[in-house]
Amino acid sequence: MNSVYCYHCMTYHPPEAMQKIVSGGRARWRCIRSIEASRRPVSERDAFGQQQSQRNLAQSQSLRTQAFRVTGSRKPLPSSMTSSN
Numbered sequence: 784m785n786s787v788y789c790y791h792c793m794t795y796h797p798p799e800a801m802q803k804i805v806s807g808g809r810a811r812w813r814c815i816r817s818i819e820a821s822r823r824p825v826s827e828r829d830a831f832g833q834q835q836s837q838r839n840l841a842q843s844q845s846l847r848t849q850a851f852r853v854t855g856s857r858k859p860l861p862s863s864m865t866s867s868n
Contacts, residue, residue, distance in 0.1 A: 785798060786798070790812065792817050
């Protein structure tokens with residue numbers, strides 16, 4: 784599977800869903816979905832950010848669960864990652 788890392792939402796996407804952006808003096812890949820979301824009003828951007836945070840948390844928890852199945856050892860999640868804001 785061919786995918787590109789999005790520095791904005793910290794996940795991988797298909798190359799056709801990505802665009803190269805210059806940020807901080809260097810070129811980075813960012814998904815078109817996050818670029819379009821950044822052009823919306825603040826309330827919609829905040830909602831998008833919350834949704835992405837929930838996706839990232841779910842992915843992190845899934846990876847931890849998989850690691851637990853493999854190793855039999857798992858560290859508890861930090862309280863900042865388990866509280867819903």
